[in-house]
Amino acid sequence: MCSSAEIPLLRVLMSELTIQKETLLYHLGDEWAKMVTWTLPPTTKELTSPEAFLGVKLHLSREGKAYEPDLANVLQALAVRGDLQRKIKQFAQLLVKYMLRPVILHPSLVVEVTEQLSPCGVAFTAISLASRETVAQHREPPELYQQVLAVLKALHGHPFNALVGEQKVCEMLGDLIWEELSENIIQDCLVHSIPAKSSQLDKYSEVITQTQGFEGSLREMGYLREEATDLLKYAQNYNRHFISRKCQDVIVEARRLMTSEIHDTVKISPDYKLSLPAMPRPVGDKRKRGGPKAEAPTLALEAPGDQQQQQQQQMEARTMALPACRVSRSAQQILELAITTLAEAADRSNTSAIQILYAVRNIFHLFCNVVPTYHEESLLKLPQLAAIHHNDCMFLAHHLITLGHHFGPVFTTDYTVCSFVDLVPSLRRQGTRCFMSQMVVLRGEILESLSTARDFSNLEDKVNSETANKAVRQVVLQLKRVGRVWQDVLPVNIYCKAMGTLLNTAISELIARILALEDISSEEANFLHGLFEHILVQGPQVFTPVLEEKENRRYQEEVSVYVTKWMAFKELAMVLLANLNDILNRWAESKGPLALAFSYNEVKGLIRALFQNTDRRAAALAQIGPSF
DSSP states (O other), rough: OOOHHHHHHHHHHHHHHHHHHHHHHHHHHHHHHHHEEOOOOOSOOOOOSGGGGGGGGEEEOOOOGGGHHHHHHHHHHHHHHTTTTHHHHHHHHHHHIIHHHHHHTTTEEEEEEEEEEEETTTTEEEEEEOOOOOOSSOOOOOHHHHHHHHHOOOHHHHTOOOOEEEEEEEHHHHHHHHHHHHHHHHHIIHHHHSSSSSSGGGGGHHHHHHHHHHHHHHHHHTTTOSOOOHHHHHHTTTHHHHHHHHHEEEEEHHHHTTTOOOOOEEEEETOOOOOOOOOOOOOOOTTTTTTTOOOOOOOOOOOTTTTTHHHHHHHTTTOOOOSOOOOHHHHHHHHHHHHHOOOGGGGOOOOHHHHHHHHHHHHHHHHHHHHHHHTHHHHHHHHHHHHHHHHHHHOOOOHHHHHHHHHHGGOOGGGGGOOOGGGHHHHHHHHHHHHHHHHHHHHHHHHHHHHGGGGOOOOHHHHHHHHHHHHHHHHHHHHHHHHHTTTSOOHHHHHHHHHHHHHHHHHHHHHHHHOOOOOOOOHHHHHHHHHHHHHHHHGGOOOOOOSSSSHHHHHHHHHHHOOOOOHHHHHHHHHHHOOOOHHHHHHHTTTSHHHHHHHHHHHHOOOOHHHSSSSSHHHHHHHOOOOO
C-alpha cells in the first residue's frame, strides 16, 4: 500500500503524464498539419457548380531524404497514439468531397500538380483544380482515370508512401476511399459511357482495357488490394447494362412523346402500312429448311372487262385495314419507337430480348396512364383532341394485334411471351372512354343551350320567341362547330354516329318539350314550325365527315340512318301546321308514319294542344287509339 506521502506524488505524476500526452498529440498534429495542408472554400458557399471548387488546393510538404526518418517517426507516433486512423479518415473524406468527386461530376475541372517552394524555402507539392472550356456533360472514362491517377500519384510520392508497421499509409487511404470512389465512377461516368446503339458496342472493349489499366496502376501504388472489383465487373458486364440503359432510354423517349402536343396529326389511309424489318423464320419453317415453298396468295393480274373481280380483290385487301382518319404524330412515333426497339432484340441474347420485349410492353401500359392524365384538361375541353386521342388508341390497338406475330421468331421461349394482344382491349377502352367523356360534355352543352328557351311556352311574347329562336340557332352552330373540328379527323362511320347522336339529343329534347305543352296557339305553332324547318334544313349540313363537298352529300342524304328521332321530328313539324284530316291520314289507323313515330297518347296530346275542344276534335280523338 502507498503511504499518505506517496499519494500526492502519484497524482502529480499522473497529471504530468496527461500533460505530456496532450503535448505530444499537439506536436504530432502540428507536424501532420505541416505535411498536409488544405485550402477549402467557405462553408457558407454552395458546392453545386464547378466554379465553387476552383479555390480548392492541397499542399503536401516534402523535405527530401533528410526529412523522411522524421516523417516515419511522426506517422508511427500517431499510429501508437491511435490517432493516425482518424487523421487518414478525415483526410480521405476531404479528398473525396473536395477533389475526386468534383473531378468526376464536372468535366470542366482538371487536376493540376505543381512543385513549389514556400516563402521560407520549404519544398511542397501543390494539387489544385483548374477550369477549362468543354461542352461535354459527362467525362469519358479514359480522361477520368487520368485525372484521378494524377491526384493519387501525387499523394503516393509523399507522404502516403510511408510504411507504418506492416502497412503503408496509401493502403489505409485506399481502403477508406475506394468503395465511394468506385461507386461515383460507376454512377457518374461508366453509366453514361454505355453506348446507346448496338453498333457501338464493339468499341466498348477499349473502356474495359482502360479500366483494367486504371485498377492495375492503383494496385501497383498500393491503393487497391482486391483482384476483382465492382468497377471492373461493371465495365465487363456492359452488355447487360446496355440493355438496361436501352430500356430506360426507350421509356424516357416514349414518355417525352406522350407529353408532347397531340394536335400535330398525320393522315392514315386504309393503304397505310408499317415499315417492319424482316425477321428470321422460325426453325420449324419449311422454307427455311429448304423444303417446298408454299405459294403465297397473290392478287390476279388485271384483266380487261374483269371490273367486278377487281373490286372484290380490293375489298378483300382492305377488310382488316384501319379506316381513314388522323392520328397524332406522336402516336405514330411511339409505334415506330416500339418497332425499332423490338428489331434490336434480333441481335441480342434470349434474356436481353425478353427484357426489351417487356420494355416495349411498358410503353403501351404507360400510354394508357400518362396521356389521359397529362392531357386531361385538354381532352375534356377540346373535341378535336379527344377525337385524335380516340384515333391514337385505336391506331395503336390495331397494329398491336399483329405486332407480336411479326416479331415472334426473335424469341425462343413460348410464343405467348411475344404478344401484345392482351393490351388491345385496354387501349380500345381508353380511346372509347375519352371520346364518350367528350360526348357527355357536348350533350350537356346542347341541353344547356336549349334550357334557355323557357320550355318553348308562351311564344307569343316577343322575349320568349327571341330566346327560343336564339337557343335553337345556338345549338345548330354548336353542331356545325363540332362537325368542322372533327372533319377529316374521325373515321367516317364514327363521325356520322357521333354527329347523329348529338343531333338526336337536340331534336329529342325539342320533341319532349313540345309534347309537354298543353296549349299551342296557331301563332306559336307557326313559330315552332319555323324553328323545326331551320333544323330540318341545317341539320343535315352538320354531316361533313370529309373535305370534299360532293362526298358529303351522300351522308347528308342518309341523316335518318344516324339520327333515330329524325323521322319523328319531321312528323312533328308536319303536325304543327296540319289540320285534323291530315293528322288522321298520317295516323292511318295506327299504320301510318305518324303512328310509327309517336304513341297514340302523344298524338292525342298534340291534338288537344293544337285544336280547340270541338265535335270534330272529339271525333278525331276517337279515331286515335292503340293498334290491335
